Amino acid sequence: MADAVEHLEKAGPCDDAAAPAPPASRQPSPGGSQPPAEELGARWRAARAGLAVVHLDAAAAGAASGAVVDAQVAHLAAEARLGSYAAQELAAERLDAARAALAGLLGPALTGADVAFHHSATSAFAALVGAWPLPPGGRVGIVPSDFSSNLLTLRARAARDGLELVDLPLLPDGRVDVDRLGRGEGPAALDRLDLVTFPEVPSQRGVVQPTAAVATLCRDAGVPLLLDAAQSLGQVDVAAGGATGGVTACVGTSRKWLCGPRGVGFLAVRPDFVERLGVPAPTGYTARWEPDPAAAGGGRLVAFEGVGRFDVGEAAMAARVGLAAALAEHVEAGPEAVRARVQALAAAARRRLDGVAGWRLGEDVASPCGIVTLTPPAGVDPAVARERLRRESGILTSAIDRTRARDAVPALRVSPHVHSTLADLDRLAEALDRATR
Numbered sequence: 001m002a003d004a005v006e007h008l009e010k011a012g013p014c015d016d017a018a019a020p021a022p023p024a025s026r027q028p029s030p031g032g033s034q035p036p037a038e039e040l041g042a043r044w045r046a047a048r049a050g051l052a053v054v055h056l057d058a059a060a061a062g063a064a065s066g067a068v069v070d071a072q073v074a075h076l077a078a079e080a081r082l083g084s085y086a087a088q089e090l091a092a093e094r095l096d097a098a099r100a101a102l103a104g105l106l107g108p109a110l111t112g113a114d115v116a117f118h119h120s121a122t123s124a125f126a127a128l129v130g131a132w133p134l135p136p137g138g139r140v141g142i143v144p145s146d147f148s149s150n151l152l153t154l155r156a157r158a159a160r161d162g163l164e165l166v167d168l169p170l171l172p173d174g175r176v177d178v179d180r181l182g183r184g185e186g187p188a189a190l191d192r193l194d195l196v197t198f199p200e201v202p203s204q205r206g207v208v209q210p211t212a213a214v215a216t217l218c219r220d221a222g223v224p225l226l227l228d229a230a231q232s233l234g235q236v237d238v239a240a241g242g243a244t245g246g247v248t249a250c251v252g253t254s255r256k257w258l259c260g261p262r263g264v265g266f267l268a269v270r271p272d273f274v275e276r277l278g279v280p281a282p283t284g285y286t287a288r289w290e291p292d293p294a295a296a297g298g299g300r301l302v303a304f305e306g307v308g309r310f311d312v313g314e315a316a317m318a319a320r321v322g323l324a325a326a327l328a329e330h331v332e333a334g335p336e337a338v339r340a341r342v343q344a345l346a347a348a349a350r351r352r353l354d355g356v357a358g359w360r361l362g363e364d365v366a367s368p369c370g371i372v373t374l375t376p377p378a379g380v381d382p383a384v385a386r387e388r389l390r391r392e393s394g395i396l397t398s399a400i401d402r403t404r405a406r407d408a409v410p411a412l413r414v415s416p417h418v419h420s421t422l423a424d425l426d427r428l429a430e431a432l433d434r435a436t437r
């Protein structure tokens with residue numbers, strides 16, 4: 001703890017912070033035994049020695065390590081020195097290794113060849129939905145916690161093709177009610193659906209969907225499942241859902257729990273399904289033209305094999321190289337140790353923050369999720385509190401407003417990562433108390 005405090009004090013104030021961060025409480029947190037993997041935490045802090053804020057915002061964008069920054073800088077330098085395409089050739093092995101690492105984290109049915117880089121999880125989701133085989137009048141099972149951009153994509157496709165979007169049965173906390181789904185009750189009975197899609201961890205709630213149980217039901221009913229792992233990969237065992245064989249495809253992002261750079265996302269599709277997908281954006285990167293004098297237009301579009309049909313072509317290779325470095329660090333740390341520490345820190349944050357200045361927990365204390373949400377006391381705007389935390393105390397959190405998802409309620413979102421400490425949580429508790437009064 002003392003190390004982190006010292007490190008933060010040495011690092012100096014963030015951009016426009018008016019006041020330096022106050023000293024952390026010397027009292028131990030209530031019920032506050034140290035979270036597991038303290039040594040790993042210390043290593044991650046040392047690898048982020050330049051961090052000049054108390055970063056409790058991994059759900060927005062995880063703090064990059066020095067090695068991740070260095071890998072990007074080195075790639076840019078190699079582009080300038082050797083030429084961009086020669087530099088890309090030199091990076092090819094690392095990018096292949098990154099795809100293989102992603103496949104390993106997403107599920108045992110996948111190899112690196114089933115993974116494609118994209119601009120973001122949002123663009124990957126839009127590409128998949130655009131290419132997904134859905135019959136006219138088809139029905140898609142969704143949840144109210146869907147990321148708002150994903151919902152827009154689904155609504156646009158639904159409007160174009162006369163699809164119906166139906167909510168899966170839910171528990172009061174927003175998780176899918178597996179029992180009711182399994183009993184096939186209501187409009188979302190699986191035998192009446194053509195696709196199921198949901199975020200494994202929603203952006204605005206500290207819960208984890210029961211992916212493996214839902215995926216098992218989908219598999220048994222023969223309904224494809226498109227999983228949004230943008231907010232879960234790196235803090236939840238996504239491969240456990242993949243291991244059921246029921247997850248058909250998934251999307252994710254570099255910049256959150258994987259602590260990679262912004263501007264990189266990815267998708268993965270099971271090899272036994274991918275050839276059923278169309279071409280999301282016909283370009284020279286994704287498809288070729290096959291002449292056929294008998295066909296209307298004199299030919300037809302033939303998709304490149306596998307996930308090749310999702311190739312975005314031109315991209316910032318340095319960002320992909322940065323993601324490769326972040327994945328190598330994640331795998332080296334041990335995904336299980338990362339998950340255990342993130343969950344313990346989130347639980348500690350919930351115990352420490354519930355009731356501070358009238359803020360209340362938005363989820364169960366023991367929810368196995370790195371996202372902690374706090375609903376404000378009457379008359380307090382989370383966006384104002386978030387801004388005061390940043391400006392007055394150099395603490396990064398996020399404000400959730402109602403636009404984020406259909407089920408979103410105003411809240412402050414706190415998301416610690418491996419490098420976080422109990423002292424960080426004490427600082428937040430004290431600063432939140434001041435920022436609310």
Ligand SMILES: *Cc1c(COP(=O)(O)O)cnc(C)c1O
Nearest residue numbers: 120121122147199203230231253
């Ligand atoms: C952040 C997020 C996304 C979008 O990720 P991008 O890479 O920014 O497009 C999608 N779904 C969920 C649940 C998210 O939290």
